Amino acid sequence: MATSATNPHLLPSAIPRPRERSHRSDETTMTRAPLATTAPLLVLAVLAAAAAATAPPAPGGNKDPGGFVVTGRVYCDPCRAGFETNVSKSIPGSTVSVECRHYGAGRESLKAEATTDEKGWYKVEIDQDHQEEICEVVLDKSGDPACSETEQSRDRSRVPLTSNNGLKQNGIRYANPIAFFRKEPLADCGSILQKYDLKDAPETP
DSSP states (O other), X not given: OOTTOOOGGGHHHHSOOXXXXXXXXXXXXXXXXXXXHHXXXXXXXXXXXXXXXXXXXXXXXXXXXXXXXXXXXXXXXXXXXXXXXXXXEEOTTOEEEEEEXXXXXXXXXEEXXXXXXXXXXXXXXXXXXXXXXXXXXXXXXXXXXXXXXXXXXXXXXXXXXXXXXXXXXXXXXXXOOEEEEOSSOOTTHHHHHTTSOOTTSOOOO
16 A cells, blocks of 8 residues: 655656756846847947938039030921921931030030931030020031032021020930032922912022
8 A cells, every 4th residue: 555655766857946947047138138238229320320311412422514415307408498398308427516605705615516327317415504605506517419508597506505494304405407408409399399388488599
């Protein structure tokens, strides 16, 4: 009837070990301590990054100098009509220049040249703003020897090369088409021009 006796070999495992719990508690405290000290540093880093992102740029930094692209087309006016007709053709290989001069002065401040492509279009890149100046695209040389004459005031097209003109524009400036003329109009130009309403227009050369 001694079966209810306690086994002495089971006693050590049943007794709690306070020292081990105390040691583990110390380890937990030691591992949590660095988090408490680094949290303020993280907050300061976030605040510094936000301040740097919202700070205004330094004077003179990241300044946009402005710039424009002037583009347009050169064509042949075989009837010397002063406008495009159904017999007008683009002239590839022609040269033009963008010229700027100050108001009231003949001194040029800019002259940039370009050559028309196979469709008669040219493109000139201008890297400055010319607010106080008159800028025009002027014909230089025709790519078609049979259509190479120019007439005063009809050999150019004015373009505004400034962003301070009250208009919302991108950097592209489109010049009106400008034409070279044949020395002698085509033989059938009379019948061609009759198709256009020219009753109130001045007599064409």
